[in-house]
Amino acid sequence: MFRNLLNEVSGITIYQIFSLVVFSLFFLLVTIWLFKANKGYLEEMRNKPLQ
Amino acid sequence: MQTEKFQYDNRIVKNFAIATMLWGVVGMLVGLLVAIQLYEPAANLGNQYTSFGRIRPLHTNAIIFAFVGNAIFMGVYYSLQRLCKARMFSDWLSKIHFWGWQLIIVAAALTLPLGVTTSKEYAELEWPIDIAITLIWVVFGWNMFGTIFKRRERHMYVAIWFYIATFVTVAVLHIVNSFELPISLFKSYSWYAGVQDALVQWWYGHNAVAFFLTTPFLGLMYYFLPKAVNRPVYSYKLSILHFWSLIFLYIWAGPHHLLYTSLPDWAQSLGVVFSIMLIAPSWGGMINGLLTLRGAWDKVRDEPVLKFFAVGITAYGMATFEGPMLSLKNVNAIAHFTDWIVAHVHVGALGWNGFMTFGILYYLIPKLYNTKIYSGKLANFHFWIGTLGILFYAVPMYWSGFTQGLMWKEFTEAGQLKYEFIDTTKQILSLHVFRSIGGTLYLVGTLVMVYNLAKTMASGKLVANENAEALALESNYAPVGHASYWHKALERKPLTFMILSIVVIAVGGLVEMMPTFLIKSNIQTITSVKPYTALELEGRDLYIREGCVGCHSQMVRPFRSETERYGEYSKAGEYVYDHPFLWGSKRTGPDLMREGGKYPNSWHYYHMIQPASMTPGSIMPEYPWLAEQTLDISKTRDKIDAMRTLGVPYDKDYSLKAVDDLKLQAKGIAENLAKEKIKIESDKELIAIIAYLQRMGTDIKLSNSTIK
Numbered sequence: 106m107f108r109n110l111l112n113e114v115s116g117i118t119i120y121q122i123f124s125l126v127v128f129s130l131f132f133l134l135v136t137i138w139l140f141k142a143n144k145g146y147l148e149e150m151r152n153k154p155l156q
Numbered sequence: 157m158q159t160e161k162f163q164y165d166n167r168i169v170k171n172f173a174i175a176t177m178l179w180g181v182v183g184m185l186v187g188l189l190v191a192i193q194l195y196e197p198a199a200n201l202g203n204q205y206t207s208f209g210r211i212r213p214l215h216t217n218a219i220i221f222a223f224v225g226n227a228i229f230m231g232v233y234y235s236l237q238r239l240c241k242a243r244m245f246s247d248w249l250s251k252i253h254f255w256g257w258q259l260i261i262v263a264a265a266l267t268l269p270l271g272v273t274t275s276k277e278y279a280e281l282e283w284p285i286d287i288a289i290t291l292i293w294v295v296f297g298w299n300m301f302g303t304i305f306k307r308r309e310r311h312m313y314v315a316i317w318f319y320i321a322t323f324v325t326v327a328v329l330h331i332v333n334s335f336e337l338p339i340s341l342f343k344s345y346s347w348y349a350g351v352q353d354a355l356v357q358w359w360y361g362h363n364a365v366a367f368f369l370t371t372p373f374l375g376l377m378y379y380f381l382p383k384a385v386n387r388p389v390y391s392y393k394l395s396i397l398h399f400w401s402l403i404f405l406y407i408w409a410g411p412h413h414l415l416y417t418s419l420p421d422w423a424q425s426l427g428v429v430f431s432i433m434l435i436a437p438s439w440g441g442m443i444n445g446l447l448t449l450r451g452a453w454d455k456v457r458d459e460p461v462l463k464f465f466a467v468g469i470t471a472y473g474m475a476t477f478e479g480p481m482l483s484l485k486n487v488n489a490i491a492h493f494t495d496w497i498v499a500h501v502h503v504g505a506l507g508w509n510g511f512m513t514f515g516i517l518y519y520l521i522p523k524l525y526n527t528k529i530y531s532g533k534l535a536n537f538h539f540w541i542g543t544l545g546i547l548f549y550a551v552p553m554y555w556s557g558f559t560q561g562l563m564w565k566e567f568t569e570a571g572q573l574k575y576e577f578i579d580t581t582k583q584i585l586s587l588h589v590f591r592s593i594g595g596t597l598y599l600v601g602t603l604v605m606v607y608n609l610a611k612t613m614a615s616g617k618l619v620a621n622e623n624a625e626a627l628a629l630e631s632n633y634a635p636v637g638h639a640s641y642w643h644k645a646l647e648r649k650p651l652t653f654m655i656l657s658i659v660v661i662a663v664g665g666l667v668e669m670m671p672t673f674l675i676k677s678n679i680q681t682i683t684s685v686k687p688y689t690a691l692e693l694e695g696r697d698l699y700i701r702e703g704c705v706g707c708h709s710q711m712v713r714p715f716r717s718e719t720e721r722y723g724e725y726s727k728a729g730e731y732v733y734d735h736p737f738l739w740g741s742k743r744t745g746p747d748l749m750r751e752g753g754k755y756p757n758s759w760h761y762y763h764m765i766q767p768a769s770m771t772p773g774s775i776m777p778e779y780p781w782l783a784e785q786t787l788d789i790s791k792t793r794d795k796i797d798a799m800r801t802l803g804v805p806y807d808k809d810y811s812l813k814a815v816d817d818l819k820l821q822a823k824g825i826a827e828n829l830a831k832e833k834i835k836i837e838s839d840k841e842l843i844a845i846i847a848y849l850q851r852m853g854t855d856i857k858l859s860n861s862t863i864k
Binding site: 127131132134135136138139142146147148150151152153154155 | 239313314315379382388389392400643663
């Protein structure tokens with residue numbers, strides 16, 4: 106029953122591929138951004154709990 | 157820009173702290189009782205409400221949702237206000253959240269001993285309570301996001317990301333796993349069947365560990381550890397990287413709970429690969445925590461709070477290394493179904509969750525009451541007896557697990573199994589005694605803490621509303637320079653952040669589950685596998701009520717050591733009518749997949765009344781009430797109708813004649829027992845249980861060998 110419900114969504118398999126691609130890109134972006142990120146900002150965020 | 161004055165709500169934090177201590181003691185006491193029942197069956201107390209199968213889930217639920225749950229809310233309500241420089245969004249929502257959660261716990265404590273259970277691990281509570289959990293969880297989220305929206309701090313610190321991920325993922329997990337069809341107020345059937353049910357359940361079970369026991373505590377670690385040691389977290393970069401990779405990878409690893417089962421191979425392999433990859437982000441978190449303590453180890457020597465944190469984080473590191481190792485198929489072949497898993501989860505629960513919670517309590521209570529800890533000596537005593545407790549718990553359980561795993565697989569030179577199942581049970585009894593001593597030590601430590609903190613509270617006065625002030629946020633903020641970087645922008649946008657988190661955690665779940673749901677060929681149907689008769693179905697529901705699944709698996713893995721002992725290995729197609737699946741995760745007793753036809757009805761009768769009379773040395777609880785209680789057949793028809801709704805192919809008019817069919821089958825079993833001089837009326841519950849046990853796994857047997 107559950108299966109039939111999902112089967113009716115057209116092109117449902119694309120969601121899986123799409124989401125995997127989204128994450129891979131996102132992860133890559135985070136990594137690149139981290140290497141470029143501003144030291145002062147990181148330092149500021151690091152100290153948030155202590156303020 | 158103007159400085160605004162406001163007050164932090166400390167009363168709600170105090171309430172959650174007290175609930176944490178109360179339920180912690182209750183949950184551990186029940187744990188101790190079930191531990192003793194495993195070597196002294198008389199500790200079942202001779203009544204159905206305290207027998208092992210019913211109160212083992214009470215222990216796990218009390219620890220996870222009552223003890224750890226309240227601890228999460230305590231820590232979140234304290235840290236979120238301070239990280240947002242704002243009072244909680246609504247005092248009313250805080251109160252509804254607090255009392256609603258406590259009511260849910262009380263409902264669980266009442267229904268589980270009554271045998272009201274779905275049987276799905278860590279999701280045993282029946283549908284009305286499931287709905288209540290959903291509502292209260294929404295209240296928590298509403299209150300949390302309300303606070304985040306009115307914050308006076310531009311960016312969200314890493315702890316808050318973990319709280320957001322926790323909130324959204326637990327919501328998704330709980331809703332997807334709780335799809336069930338109600339039959340009455342206290343009974344429902346899982347929407348999914350067999351392999352699919354197993355996959356959804358362990359996707360949930362695994363990620364309940366991830367997003368209820370891990371991510372919120374990582375968030376708490378990122379706040380309370382720097383506070384306690386008074387220096388910033390080691391690396392903010394590392395925290396960003398390990399946050400995203402952790403929440404992404406965790407979701408994929410669920411199938412490692414189902415290795416060598418009837419789950420399709422590709423799904424099992426996927427689970428293994430992602431489990432191994434999980435070491436990286438997990439250790440990222442551990443390293444970030446431990447290195448925050450660098451150069452401050454002298455403080456650790458003097459400060460009980462830091463001692464608890466140091467051991468807690470170390471336990472996290474050990475458990476998250478062990479987990480991936482256990483998911484390797486060759487290790488899992490030995491460890492699965494044994495006490496090794498019990499040892500593993502308790503390193504996490506006692507070490508990571510327990511010790512982090514204790515550390516936070518020791519940090520918070522003096523702050524909330526504006527006083528000093530009553531006794532540093534007692535806190536140190538707690539630390540040492542707690543650590544000893546963990547060791548006395550874990551070491552015997554590892555030993556016991558290895559013993560079980562190896563003895564089950566040992567053959568003689570002639571090629572026969574060397575040991576009966578009961579031999580392994582007897583072999584590990586003394587280790588179980590040691591385990592309960594370890595648990596007692598840990599509980600004593602907790603009681604000492606409760607005394608110490610109660611004295612601390614009595615010596616101070618609750619600062620119910622703590623004064624604070626902060627600058628209001630500019631409404632027309634325009635980011636310049638590095639502030640316009642996109643991840644930094646993300647830290648200003650809680651809603652976008654939440655949606656992105658959902659996308660990230662949804663990926664693994666979708667890829668894992670979609671194919672199993674969509675492609676029919678993943679589960680081959682077997683023509684000889686037929687739906688249960690009405691009596692067998694009622695018997696199966698009794699099996700669920702008594703929590704038999706807590707000790708008996710229904711999953712013969714494809715190893716010679718298992719097919720020799722239990723019979724033909726399990727096929728996915730054999731479970732297509734099982735709503736819910738009952739594969740089990742632990743073999744305190746033997747597997748029951750092929751129990752049908754193995755023994756005469758009379759054997760089962762005597763065995764249920766007094767297990768040791770049939771299997772000397774058995775530690776199974778006695779079930780005399782099954783022979784006394786009359787089977788409730790008022791819902792039989794509804795149950796058949798419900799099963800039909802779920803797609804079980806009963807004949808159209810079977811529900812109309814279900815009760816007659818049930819009575820006829822029951823009469824046959826009672827007459828068969830009468831031949832063996834056993835007097836029992838055919839309407840007793842025991843008859844239904846026997847009918848179910850005799851059916852188990854026979855569909856395949858009948859078609860292959862018996863009929864020939």
